Amino acid sequence: MLRVIAALVALGGxxxxxxxxxxxxxxxxxxxxxxxxxxxxxxxVTSEIGSxxxxxxxxxxxxxxxxSNPVFVGIxxxxxxxxxxxxxxxxxxxxxxxxxxxxxxxxxxxxxxxTPDPAAVDVWSVSSLGQGKASVTWPDPAxxxxxxxIATDGTEVAPQNVTLTWTGAQIxxxxxxxxxxGxxxxxxxVVISVMVRVRDRRKA
Numbered sequence: 001m002l003r004v005i006a007a008l009v010a011l012g013g014x015x016x017x018x019x020x021x022x023x024x025x026x027x028x029x030x031x032x033x034x035x036x037x038x039x040x041x042x043x044x045v046t047s048e049i050g051s052x053x054x055x056x057x058x059x060x061x062x063x064x065x066x067x068s069n070p071v072f073v074g075i076x077x078x079x080x081x082x083x084x085x086x087x088x089x090x091x092x093x094x095x096x097x098x099x100x101x102x103x104x105x106x107x108x109x110x111x112x113x114x115t116p117d118p119a120a121v122d123v124w125s126v127s128s129l130g131q132g133k134a135s136v137t138w139p140d141p142a143x144x145x146x147x148x149x150i151a152t153d154g155t156e157v158a159p160q161n162v163t164l165t166w167t168g169a170q171i172x173x174x175x176x177x178x179x180x181x182g183x184x185x186x187x188x189x190v191v192i193s194v195m196v197r198v199r200d201r202r203k204a
Contacts, residue, residue: 002196010189013182020178031056035096037103037162043115044090045150045158046108049078052138052146054096055166059138063150065159070152071134072118074127078145084123085149087111091158093148103164115154 033055037045052059052075065071076084087109095104119129125146128134138146151158 002192006189006192006196008189009185009192013185013187013189016178016182016185018182020175020180020182023173023178024175031167033096033098033166035098035101035103035164037091037093037105037164039160040091040105041157042089042091042107043151043154043156043158044085044088045093045105045148045162046081046085046090047093047148049145049147051093051095052148053166055098055164056168057139058166058168060135060165060167061138061148061150062133062135062163062165063159064133064161065152066132068131069156069159070119070129071132071159072127072129072149072151072153073134073136074118074124074149075136075138075146076123076125076149078147080123081147081149084118084121085109085115088113088115093164103162117153117155118149118151119153 035055061073063071063073088111089107089109091105092108093103093105096102097104118124119127126136126138128136150162
């Protein structure tokens with residue numbers, strides 16, 4: 001019976017070692033989170049304060065639109081962005097659904113009047129203006145509250161293809177626990193097996 005127990009314990013240890021090794025390599029959780037924004041019809045896409053860190057400490061924002069239309073991406077202090085947008089209707093990013101890799105948003109504001117071209121105002125800590133595509137990376141080393149703005153020139157609907165990619169998140173990986181437990185069980189199984197052999201030799 002002890003031989004069977006020793007074999008089962010050692011086998012369990014080997015299984016945990018294999019699983020732990022796989023979780024540390026092939027099955028290791030990724031520290032990259034990518035999400036896209038669904039269709040929208042507002043002139044601006046913006047973000048709630050704090051949402052730039054929803055998936056991790058480092059963020060790359062990539063935006064593309066139709067043809068060679070201007071595409072603007074900028075991040076500025078929340079107070080400055082609020083003053084710039086005023087009550088302009090915008091699609092505001094408020095959350096992240098990691099199960100579906102989509103950004104959660106809601107429509108804010110009600111004013112459909114003219115808003116200055118975002119590329120022409122000086123409220124951005126980082127910004128990028130491109131033809132058909134633009135991207136910026138975050139964070140900026142300065143502390144404070146920040147908001148994102150995505151637009152064309154402030155007169156047309158904001159670009160439809162919005163992708164946010166976060167990296168550097170602290171991911172919990174159970175691999176060390178699996179490996180440590182597997183080693184412990186394997187050692188216990190070997191020790192029991194040796195003890196049984198010693199006992200059997202003495203009896204003989």
